[in-house]
Amino acid sequence: VISSYLAMDQGGAYGARKSGEAFNPVEFIKQPKSILRFLSWIFSIIVFGCIVSEGYDKFESCIFGQDPNACHYGVAIGVLAFIISTVFFAADLVFPSISSAEKRKKIVMADVFFSGVWTFLYFVGFCYLTNSWARRNPVDNPDFGAGNAQASIAFSFFSIITWGGLTYFAVQAYRQGAISAFAPSYSDPGIESTAPYTSFPGAAEMSSPGYQQAPFKQEGEPSGYQPPTY
Numbered sequence: 001v002i003s004s005y006l007a008m009d010q011g012g013a014y015g016a017r018k019s020g021e022a023f024n025p026v027e028f029i030k031q032p033k034s035i036l037r038f039l040s041w042i043f044s045i046i047v048f049g050c051i052v053s054e055g056y057d058k059f060e061s062c063i064f065g066q067d068p069n070a071c072h073y074g075v076a077i078g079v080l081a082f083i084i085s086t087v088f089f090a091a092d093l094v095f096p097s098i099s100s101a102e103k104r105k106k107i108v109m110a111d112v113f114f115s116g117v118w119t120f121l122y123f124v125g126f127c128y129l130t131n132s133w134a135r136r137n138p139v140d141n142p143d144f145g146a147g148n149a150q151a152s153i154a155f156s157f158f159s160i161i162t163w164g165g166l167t168y169f170a171v172q173a174y175r176q177g178a179i180s181a182f183a184p185s186y187s188d189p190g191i192e193s194t195a196p197y198t199s200f201p202g203a204a205e206m207s208s209p210g211y212q213q214a215p216f217k218q219e220g221e222p223s224g225y226q227p228p229t230y
Contacts, residue, residue: 033169034092040162041085043155047125048078050152054145063145064132074129074152077121081159084114101177108174115167119160126156 028034051074054063064070091107098104130153 028093033166034089036162036165036169037085037089037092040159040166041082041089043159043162044078044081044085046155047152047159048075048082050148050155051075051078054148062132063136063149064129065134065136067132070129070132073125074156077118077125078152081118081122081163084118088114105174105177108170108177111170112167112174115163115170119163119167122156122159122163126153126160129153129156 051071062068062071064074088111091111095104095107098107129149133149133153
């Protein structure tokens with residue numbers, strides 16, 4: 001599926017269709033990049049939603065080992081991931097209609113940056129939340145928010161995969177655009193006409209009044225000259 005998607009996108013610059021082609025919503029939804037983008041959007045809601053709903057006990061203490069920074073970190077990366085996923089999902093929709101290669105390059109570079117950063121942040125968040133949950137005191141409210149805490153940890157791990165996939169596709173799009181930028185089609189600026197070159201005159205040229213057939217007799221040769229025979 002991934003190889004067919006990459007092969008399909010070779011027609012336009014930076015991994016998209018050529019500008020002006022008709023938009024196909026079914027084809028757009030079925031693309032692996034769109035699926036990963038949508039999953040990242042859903043996972044971000046689950047991560048920060050689980051922490052916000054039951055991440056704090058009745059004493060307003062974070063359930064992740066009484067460490068408020070763990071809850072703050074999980075909510076922060078989840079909310080920002082939700083915003084970034086929404087923005088880039090909209091960018092994916094309008095990306096094929098952008099005719100400027102420079103604008104496409106900027107969008108792809110931003111996608112590479114944010115996808116790579118959030119892959120790293122979710123990896124840090126997964127390790128941080130897992131370690132904080134393991135170090136909590138199970139005596140105080142052992143069951144309160146356990147399901148939500150475990151769900152936020154699990155979907156932080158799943159987000160590493162989805163954002164890592166988005167980073168891969170963004171890098172491939174950037175490489176494809178860079179290769180096409182350094183491989184322009186050659187045209188000789190000194191040749192203005194696109195007509196094929198012919199070394200001999202055609203029938204139309206031979207029938208023109210100004211055409212004269214070149215003499216076969218060299219100047220200065222006698223009229224009755226015969227080559228010697230041996």
